[in-house]
Amino acid sequence: MAKTAAPPDPTAASSRYDRLDALRGFALVWMAGFHFCFDLFIHRLLDTRFYTDPLWIVQRTCILSLFLLCAGAGQAVATHQGQSWRRFWRRWAQIVGCAALVSAGSWWMFGPRFIYFGVLHAMALMLIVARLSAPLGRWLFPLGALALLLPQFVQHPVFDSPWLNWTGLVTRKPQTEDYVPLLPWLGVMWWGLAATRELLKRPALLAGSLPPGGRALAGLGRWSLSFYMLHQPVLIGLLQAWLYWRLRA
Numbered sequence: 107m108a109k110t111a112a113p114p115d116p117t118a119a120s121s122r123y124d125r126l127d128a129l130r131g132f133a134l135v136w137m138a139g140f141h142f143c144f145d146l147f148i149h150r151l152l153d154t155r156f157y158t159d160p161l162w163i164v165q166r167t168c169i170l171s172l173f174l175l176c177a178g179a180g181q182a183v184a185t186h187q188g189q190s191w192r193r194f195w196r197r198w199a200q201i202v203g204c205a206a207l208v209s210a211g212s213w214w215m216f217g218p219r220f221i222y223f224g225v226l227h228a229m230a231l232m233l234i235v236a237r238l239s240a241p242l243g244r245w246l247f248p249l250g251a252l253a254l255l256l257p258q259f260v261q262h263p264v265f266d267s268p269w270l271n272w273t274g275l276v277t278r279k280p281q282t283e284d285y286v287p288l289l290p291w292l293g294v295m296w297w298g299l300a301a302t303r304e305l306l307k308r309p310a311l312l313a314g315s316l317p318p319g320g321r322a323l324a325g326l327g328r329w330s331l332s333f334y335m336l337h338q339p340v341l342i343g344l345l346q347a348w349l350y351w352r353l354r355a
């Protein structure tokens with residue numbers, strides 16, 4: 107008697123998890139709103155203390171934390187699905203290339219305050235560490251806590267050098283428009299990696315249904331790097347076009 111093929115398991119590992127993509131998409135929308143407010147600030151259209159007001163500092167921390175949690179989650183999914191190193195390096199090269207473009211563009215806009223170790227630069231380094239450390243499993247929870255706490259207790263002026271301040275063990279923050287050091291932020295990515303490895307034991311939690319609007323966020327989350335690179339040029343271009351139109355009106 108011929109065997110009947112088993113029906114596909116809807117919770118089996120797939121290339122994407124909608125809820126994870128939607129969370130990434132939500133972070134992108136929040137980031138775009140944050141950056142638009144920053145653009146208004148640098149064009150003197152928003153009267154605020156963008157660099158010192160807790161309203162903006164806390165938002166930046168939350169947005170960056172969401173991105174790094176999602177990046178760690180992405181590595182958990184990739185290793186769970188057996189992603190090859192070749193595919194990893196291809197995506198990594200895209201991130202490095204985009205980081206170089208961010209440095210060049212920020213040098214043109216901000217001069218000596220250009221971004222030399224921002225979120226994409228940090229991700230390029232952290233993703234290698236995350237990929238290599240993924241087999242540690244639950245040990246990543248205490249390691250993440252250690253990474254978060256270490257800069258509070260280990261600081262030295264030698265790390266204030268531009269060649270070493272990417273470590274995060276600095277005594278003063280460098281003068282740059284975006285600074286995302288390895289420590290403490292690697293801890294956030296490690297937590298995202300470790301937590302998602304646990305969630306993948308019940309994949310329906312990541313692949314379940316989405317609330318209204320969630321499908322659009324999930325679609326956006328699948329193009330995170332492209333959106334990240336394009337949103338500021340588009341926002342700044344639209345804002346400058348509006349300023350030009352208002353001046354001519």
